[in-house]
Amino acid sequence: MHIDVGNDNAASRRASEAKFFDEVARRKTAAQLGPIHPKVIARYRSPGRLWAKGLCCKLAGNPAGLRILDIGCGEGEDSLLLASLGAKVTGIDISPAAVALAKERAHLSGLSGSTDFICSPLEQAPLPDKHFDVIWGDNVLHHVLPVLDESLRLLARVAKPGAKMLFIEPVNLCPPLRKIRFLVPVHTEVTPGERPLERHDLEIVGRHVSQLRRRHFLFLGRLIRFVLRDNSFEKASFPRRALATSIAAIDALVLSVPKSETLGGMAVLYGRAAGARA
Secondary structure (H helix, E strand, C coil): CCCCCCCCCHHHHHHHHHHHHHHHHCCCCHHHHCCCCHHHHHHHHCCCCCCHHHHHHHHHCCCCCCEEEEECCCCCHHHHHHHHCCCEEEEEECCHHHHHHHHHHHHHCCCHHHEEEEECCHHHCCCCCCCEEEEEEECCHHHCHHHHHHHHHHHHHHEEEEEEEEEEEEECCCHHHHHHHCCCCCCCCCCCCCCCECHHHHHHHHHHEEEEEEEEECCCHHHHHHHCHHHCCCCCCHHHHHHHHHHHHHHHHHHCCCCCHHHCCEEEEEEEECCCCC
């Protein structure tokens, strides 16, 4: 997903992001992806803190009846999870193919009535002011770094006063360690120009998210990709799940040491909507 405002090659960037994620989505079908898996719902109904998405679910609290905005919803995985847990979810993404998949999967999951998917850049979407109880973003902000300040201002506008703001984002607080991570032969889908959030980006986030806090993950987490096939915890065998959980536990232990946060390659950023600014 690409959220973009301003005139700095905005149309070109939006077109590039949409094309990239359209191509990714067209490699899949709703039948292949299927409805959201019951094991996924069960896992996050009682979430722990070892995994980034689990922590976000825990921070969101009981989602029953909440209005949640899922920015960069892609093929709808997080939207369907949150709707399965009782939320009314609006997902927005710039990729028409991804949004089409999300709608089809919602139908297969019996969640069409509690989800709404919009294909649009965020700043052009018909979103009401002060409407959402939770703003949820899973690996989105690092796609909008040229317009990060403007994008967060828009999110503050559509959030209710004091709404929860929850983001899972790659971070780079230790450039030498990032170079070492690239030596691990893991294939990832990346769009041109994207990069993890750095300290000055986090300062911008803090302008719009009050009481901003961070919890870091993935010191050794890239190794989990070798353990979990297709990066799917629920579909893995018990020994693989146990090993992945052990790696995550070591991560949590190491990153709990004071001043060790720079070792984490991913972070959950959380706080409250600071209120829309003019």
